[in-house]
Amino acid sequence: MTTRRLGRALLGAVLVSLALPVAANANLQDAVAKARVPDSVPINTIWVVLAALLVIFMQAGFALLEIGFSRQKNAGTVVAKILTNFSIAAIMFWAIGFAFAFGNGDLIGHAGWFLRDYGDPQKAFGIMGLSDATIESKWLFQFSFCAVSLAIVWGTTLERIKFGVYVIYAIVFAGLIYPIASHWVFGGGWLQANVGMQDFAGSTAVHMIGATGALAVLLQLGARRGRYGPDGKPRAIPGHNMPLFGLGVLILWLGWFGFNPGSTLNAMDGRFPQIAVVTLLAAAAGVVGALLTALRKTGFVDIGMAGNGAIGALVAITAPSGYVEAWAAIPIGFIAGIIVPLGVYAIDKKLDDPVGALTAHGLCGVWGTISCGIFTSTRLAEFNAVGKPGLLYSGSFHQLGSQVLGIVVVFAFVFVCSYGVFWAIKKTYGLRVSAEEEDAGLDISEHGMYGYPEQFIPAPELVGYTVTPGNGARQPRMPASTPATEVPA
Numbered sequence: 328m329t330t331r332r333l334g335r336a337l338l339g340a341v342l343v344s345l346a347l348p349v350a351a352n353a354n355l356q357d358a359v360a361k362a363r364v365p366d367s368v369p370i371n372t373i374w375v376v377l378a379a380l381l382v383i384f385m386q387a388g389f390a391l392l393e394i395g396f397s398r399q400k401n402a403g404t405v406v407a408k409i410l411t412n413f414s415i416a417a418i419m420f421w422a423i424g425f426a427f428a429f430g431n432g433d434l435i436g437h438a439g440w441f442l443r444d445y446g447d448p449q450k451a452f453g454i455m456g457l458s459d460a461t462i463e464s465k466w467l468f469q470f471s472f473c474a475v476s477l478a479i480v481w482g483t484t485l486e487r488i489k490f491g492v493y494v495i496y497a498i499v500f501a502g503l504i505y506p507i508a509s510h511w512v513f514g515g516g517w518l519q520a521n522v523g524m525q526d527f528a529g530s531t532a533v534h535m536i537g538a539t540g541a542l543a544v545l546l547q548l549g550a551r552r553g554r555y556g557p558d559g560k561p562r563a564i565p566g567h568n569m570p571l572f573g574l575g576v577l578i579l580w581l582g583w584f585g586f587n588p589g590s591t592l593n594a595m596d597g598r599f600p601q602i603a604v605v606t607l608l609a610a611a612a613g614v615v616g617a618l619l620t621a622l623r624k625t626g627f628v629d630i631g632m633a634g635n636g637a638i639g640a641l642v643a644i645t646a647p648s649g650y651v652e653a654w655a656a657i658p659i660g661f662i663a664g665i666i667v668p669l670g671v672y673a674i675d676k677k678l679d680d681p682v683g684a685l686t687a688h689g690l691c692g693v694w695g696t697i698s699c700g701i702f703t704s705t706r707l708a709e710f711n712a713v714g715k716p717g718l719l720y721s722g723s724f725h726q727l728g729s730q731v732l733g734i735v736v737v738f739a740f741v742f743v744c745s746y747g748v749f750w751a752i753k754k755t756y757g758l759r760v761s762a763e764e765e766d767a768g769l770d771i772s773e774h775g776m777y778g779y780p781e782q783f784i785p786a787p788e789l790v791g792y793t794v795t796p797g798n799g800a801r802q803p804r805m806p807a808s809t810p811a812t813e814v815p816a
Contacts, residue, residue: 376464401485424470424473425470432516433521434517454514472532511733512737523713524729530695534645541689580638609663617633655698702717
C-alpha cells in the first residue's frame with residue numbers, strides 16, 4: 328500500500344514537472360504579447376528616420392550650392408562651416424532646443440531637456456502625439472529641420488565673414504531663436520494653437536526663419552569688396568562652378584522628399600506619397616516660371632535662375648504641402664518661380680546676396696505661407712485640425728489673415744533677436760575679415776589651406792605639379808621618362 332502511494336506521488340510529481348515549462352512558456356508568451364508594441368510603431372519610426380536622413384543629406388546640397396557660387400579661393404571654407412554648424416546644432420538641439428520647440432506650452436516648451444524626463448511621450452510632445460513613432464526618431468527629424476534653417480542663414484555671408492561668427496550664432500540660434508519661433512508656428516505654440524496658422528513643413532518655421540537671420544547679418548556685414556562700383560551699380564562676381572551648383576540643387580530637391588512627406592511623421596495612413604507628388608509638381612512649375620521670367624528679363628536661359636527657381640518653389644510648397652490638392656501645387660510653384668528672378672534682380676541692386684537666399688528662402692517662404700490662406704482645401708484643413716480652408720474654398724479671408732499675422736510676428740521676433748546677436752558679435756569679436764584676408768580668400772586666411780591648392784600655390788612649391796610650357800596651367804608632374812607629347816593639355 329505504501330509502495331502504491333509512493334508510486335502515485337512520483338507519477339504526480341513527474342506530470343507536474345512536465346506541466347510547469349508549458350505553463351511557464353504560456354505565461355511568457357502572454358507577457359511578450361502584452362509588452363509588444365503595435366506594428367505601426369516600427370513602421371512609422373523607420374519612415375521618420377528615413378525622412379530625417381533625406382533632410383540631413385540636404386547639408387551636402389547646401390555645401391555644393393555655396394561652393395559653386397563662391398570663387399575658388401573661398402571653396403574650402405564652406406566645408407568647414409557646414410560641418411561645424413551641423414555639429415553645434417545637433418548638441419544644442421539635443422540639450423535644450425527640442426524641449427523649447429516641441430514641449431507643451433503656448434509661448435515656449437518646457438519638457439524633454441537632453442531628451443530625458445519627459446514622461447509619457449504622447450503627452451509630453453503633444454503636437455506630435457498623432458504619430459506613434461519613437462521620440463528619438465522624431466527628435467532626429469526635427470533636428471534636421473533646425474540644421475537646414477541654420478544653413479540658410481549663411482548664404483548671404485559668403486566670402487567675407489569671420490569663421491568664429493558661425494560658432495557663436497549657431498549656439499544661440501539652435502538653442503533659443505529657432506526653437507522658440509518654430510514652437511509658435513508648428514510646435515504647438517500660440518500661433519498654431521490659438522491663431523490657427525498653417526505651416527505643414529516649414530515655409531515660415533524653417534525657411535523664413537533662416538532667411539530672416541540672413542538679412543540681419545547681411546545688413547551689418549556689408550557687400551563683398553568690388554561688388555558695387557563707384558557709381559553704386561552692382562558688378563558681377565561669378566561663382567566658379569555651375570555644375571557643382573546644379574548638383575547641389577538636385578540634392579536639395581531630393582532631400583525635400585523627406586522634408587515635406589516626412590512631416591506626416593506617419594507611414595500608416597498613406598498620405599506621404601500624395602505630398603511627394605505635390606512637392607514634385609511645385610518644383611517643376613518653379614523651374615519653368617523662373618526660366619521664362621529670366622528669359623524675358625535678360626534674353627538668356629539663366630543657369631542660376633533655373634536652380635533657384637526649383638528651390639524657391641520647393642520652399643513655397645513646404646507650408647501648404649499637406650493642405651492643398653495636387654493641382655494647386657502648379658500655380659504655387661509657378662508664382663514662386665516668377666518671384667525668384669524678380670526678387671534677386673531687385674535685391675541685388677542694394678544687397679550682396681551671393682546665392683539668392685533672401686529671395687529663395689525669404690520671399691518664397693512668405694509666398695508659400697500666404698498660399699495656405701488661398702489654396703488650403705476643406706478636407707485637408709479638417710484632417711490636419713489646424714486652421715480653416717483657404718479663400719478659394721471658403722470665400723473668407725480669415726485664414727489668409729492668420730497666415731499674414733504669423734509671418735509678421737515670426738519675422739519681427741527672429742530679426743530683432745538675430746540683429747541683436749550679430750550687433751554684439753560685431754562690437755566684440757567682429758563680423759568681417761580684413762580687406763587683405765578677403766582678397767587672399769578665406770581658405771588660406773581662416774584655415775591655412777586652399778580648397779584648390781594647384782590654382783594658388785607656386786609651382787615650385789607644389790609637390791607633384793608642374794607648369795606646361797605655353798599655357799601656364801599647372802599640371803600633374805609626369806615621370807622623367809614620359810615623352811613631352813604625352814603631357815595632358
